[in-house]
Amino acid sequence: MRYIAAFLLALLLPPAAQAQDATAKPETKGEYLARAGDCVACHSVADGKPFAGGLKMGSPLGAIYSTNITPGKETGIGLYSLDDFDKALRKGVARDGHRLYPAMPYPSYAKLSDEDVKALYDFFMKEVPAARQANLDPEIPKLLRWRWPLAVWNAMFTDKQGFTADPKHDAPWNRGAYLVQGLGHCGACHTPRGWAFQEKALDDSGTAFLAGANLDGWYAASLRQNLATGLGGWSAAEITEFLKTGHNVHGSAYGSMLDVVNNSTSYLTDEDLAAIGTYLKSLPADKTEPAYAYDASTATMLAGGHPPDPGAALYATTCQSCHRETGGGSPPFVAPLAGNPTVLTKDASSLINIVLNGSQPLVPLGVPEAYRMPQFRAQLTDQQIAEVVTFMRQAWGNKADPVTAKEVAELRKSTDPSSDQVVILRMR
Amino acid sequence: MDGLLAPFRSAGVKSSRRNFLKASLAAGGGLLLTARIHGIAKAAVSGEAGPREIALNAYVRVAPDGSVTVTAKNPECGQGIKVMLPMLIAEELDVSWDKVRIEQAGYDPKYPAQVAGGSQATPVNWLPMRRVGAAGRQMLIQAAATTWGVQASECDTTPGVVRHQASGHTLSYGELAEKAAAVKVPDLEKVPLKDPKTFRIVGQPMRNVDGEKIVTGQPLFGIDVTVPGMLYAVFQKCDVHGGKLVSSNVEAIRKLPGVKAAFEVKGGTDLRGLLDGVAVVADSWWRANRARQQLQITWDEGDITGQNSADFARKAAELAKGAPSSTVRKNGDPAGALAKSAKVVEAAYHYPFLSHIDLEPQNCTASFVNGKVEIWAPTQNPAPGSKLVASTLGIPESAIKINMIRCGGGFGRRLSNDYMVEAAWISKEAGAPVKLVWTREDDMRHDLYRPAGYHFFKGGLDGAGKLIAFTDHFVTFSQDGAVANSANLEPTEFPARLVANLELGTSMMPLRAPTGPLRAPRSNGLGFAFQSFLDELAHASGKDPVAFALDLLGEPRVLPDPPGPRATPGFHTGRMRGVIELAAEKSGWGKTKLPKGTGMGLAYYYSHLGYFAEVVQATMAANGLIQLDKVWIAGDIGSQIINPLNAENQAQGAALDGLGTAIGHGLTIEKGKIVQGNFDTVLPLRMRQSPPVEVHFRVTDFPPTGLGEPALPPSLPALGNAIFAATGQRIRSLPFKDQKLNASA
Amino acid sequence: MPYIIQVNGKQHTADVESETPLLWVLRDTLNLKGTKFGCGAAQCGACTVHLGGQATRSCQIPVSVLGASNVTTIEAIGETPVGKRVQQAWLELDVAQCGYCQSGQIMSATALLTKIPNPTDQDINQAMNGNLCRCATYTRIRAAIKRAAELARA
């Protein structure tokens, strides 16, 4: 009940006044679409020029770097015609004919309307300042750098069709579908990938679509209506709140979703966010599971002061003061652990990752969040993290498998601690 | 008695001015004693100044009701000085301790040594404060003798009362106070002092005067100060120290909730003064800080080439291949002796930059009105703060009033007053009294850091295992061309003077970040490196480390310092032997049979005139973590432990501070910025890691000295040496957490 | 917006943003300075208060989630028998050096002794793990907790 009250309260509050300038609301349609596509998150680095590229991204073959998409003539896309731009965006073919790695989500962008492509083109050509910054070579072994197999890959896995509205659904649903499948490219993280690293489904015709996936040591949860591990317990309004602020009563954004909220979804209109909520609520569960039910005995045990095992003891000493003996946290500011899909989901990578590395501050609309998850990488051993995470996954009615020290050790090696610095990527 | 200060004088500084004691009638009646006594302080505060003459003032008031008020003139930051100095006066005055009220003095140029640093308060005040008390007692006796018409020599005192032995007449101090104010003051140099054997206060356990307030949560610290009309301030500086402000969205910040003022500040180039930044002032601290988090600032960071911890390490290793750029000391023929040695040991040691991490983040309250500013500051060193505020705000020092507030930890951080000048400036610009409070991240990222250091050692042993050659190439840091604060190496660094062929040399790397003294400055890093390497040599020699140390020290004697501004009374090998033997005895060194995976490590160090040897016992637990089992401390700080209750606490705290530092502190610099910001990345010792600590003092016939610092340096190497004894693994780089040896239980 | 909160058995109103941590409401709005700020990140324990009897870091409790739960701070902990004994033991053993962490330590120790009247070293390690003492007075904190337990038995 308390959480619901807190949530209602949050809705009643006037939005905090915002410091204006680089984080101002989008001024043009093109800029808005660029926000919706979150182009800046991949094509900029924290201390670099907007859209000048240079972000290092892991790929199964080796690291690659995002490219300069400013209108600079030598190093950017200044010489691109609308047609060139369109080919890159929707087909993954650059002006010089080379094929883009599918880290660029052109299989999703293929859904974009001609009109939106034009608006985006205008934004990048006329509103983004040109930056002279050469692109970096991929760190992929020379032999594997041939890009012709990508043509085959494209032929096999990308959708030739653009988005067509489904007359069985209303306009908001269709708008939501367009945003989720297209510009939002949600599937890039949330849809499991197949043998050739292709997303297993590009729209709601496949049950794998947005069914949850592990990418780079983070597990992007299912966005389908799974009762415990998906969005089955979230209302459309809660989904909207999450996308707008990065928090709701069920959880908080982290990992690359944090970048999505910071640079993209917090800038979308309420109508578009509601449309996304409507659409996501329509995706049926891909597996049956019991709904999460709260169990108060953990709270009683923790309040009593005699934690029965090392995991519970660690929770009591290191986690409880924020996430509380109830596991309820202080939503929307401090995420609950009881019933949180990130805690319940089979793949515990994200949960381990957050405990190891903490969380970078969320900055929806340029306002950093008030509470930050610290890192425990230096304070706890692999064994201790495994114990405490296992405890969280089995407390308060949570039912998920234990975690081993080995899993923690692997993630410790492959991840870096997150910085406490507020990062705001500028678009202009 | 005067002879006790002689060693200082031998350093070439003479007391030139006259001491005086003035007696007058106190407001409200009674006796007021004002003393100004000159003494010599060994200024270990900054590591820069030599011994200097200082004047100590004391105010003692004996009221008609017999109560005694003593002004505590020094800043209190947890070292217990607020109790200790009044104890000395009360002892010789002969009053009972529960009649004594202690009053914290504000900053006043008439107290020229209002500094908490260098563990110097004890050696400097020991005699002068006692003399003030003794003089007061004599005057009270004289007043009574006159009243009774008897000789003063026929009278004596019991606490608070003068008694005529023959007649049994008594008069209380309260009754005598007014009359005593008219008595001629005795010559301070000649006033007889008590035989320490008769002490009733000194040497007794005395509790913290602020204890009640602390346990009931009464406002006490700088951060608790409230003044009428006060607003709250935060100040955002460039994380590259000294970076220049180019532009900001400060206009937008002014519109945020609760914000009363927000403005850009153009500071200077002195990293200890006012720097560029943006100040935000609001009606609550939280609102000020929330608004500040929305600042978007463009900085000119200046040249940050090579300002990375990784680059420093690489460069240090490169420099170590060549000869040191300057020689600190050379004896005999080190190269030749190394070549002739039966065994040569070589090792490279490293310790990182450290932040002081006072638990109370830096803060200051200031009220600027009509060209005058009143300041409430938790500071260890108000005098330079006053000068800094005066020169930065362009006002005379006479327009500045500084209230010294109890510090929530000092450790050397509050010897600099950057936060003070910020508060004063912001109050002036905002036109209101402000309380400036830094965040933990501000505190860690804008400190004056204990400099990192890189040592490249070589040691040569002859066939009998005797140390015949020793060299250290110390790669350290420079700032603006000169050696960085607290980054120097002295020619007396142990084992100098004890090894026939020895060379100490340094090379420097330029550093942007400011550095400064941290509890046991220099010794806190040097102790780790030298004492760990000496342990390596002991093991290489095949001798037990205690035996190796005693051999090295040889016969009890004083090894004099080379004459110069930093000279101390010299290093007494016998005092060091004494504490090593005591630590070995108390810990059962070599006698206790330790289980496999458990080991004891010994280290010893002389700093701030104190001799300390410490033994740490550690166990490698099954989970691969080091567990601290126990610590034994043996210290020689002279003839008198003034307040044993506090002394034990200080010694335990210092050793545990050292262990925590060894395990979990350490900063890295990337692109000129400190990476760590809070206690999730810098890990002070916690309760579960904290072992029992036994403290033993060896009382010797030397002047008493301070204790806040010298108990710290040996604990770090003692832990490293214990880990070696337990596991066979030698750790040559701090902090240990980076070696996956985060101690835990 | 105004929040009505219960602190030390009394009702107070704080007109602050919903996200405002209890710590700053206590310190700046209610002028209760005993609860200290050390890290703002649940890492030091200087801000420890009791919330419904649980030792809690007030820097991590948004005022808007308090509802009707009672907050007890160091200023009122001496009104409980356990708190009073803890304060007494702290004074007796002269635990504090700078003293800055001690209100938080006392709050955690009181919560521990309320739940477990005779704690073992392991209990103490666990309950006090969240409270840093930069002056490292841990030896005496441990002894004082045991002394407070002994006072209760006497």
Ligand code: FES
């Ligand atoms: S200030 Fe709350 S835990 Fe440090």
Ligand code: FES
């Ligand atoms: S007494 Fe200083 S921090 Fe604990």
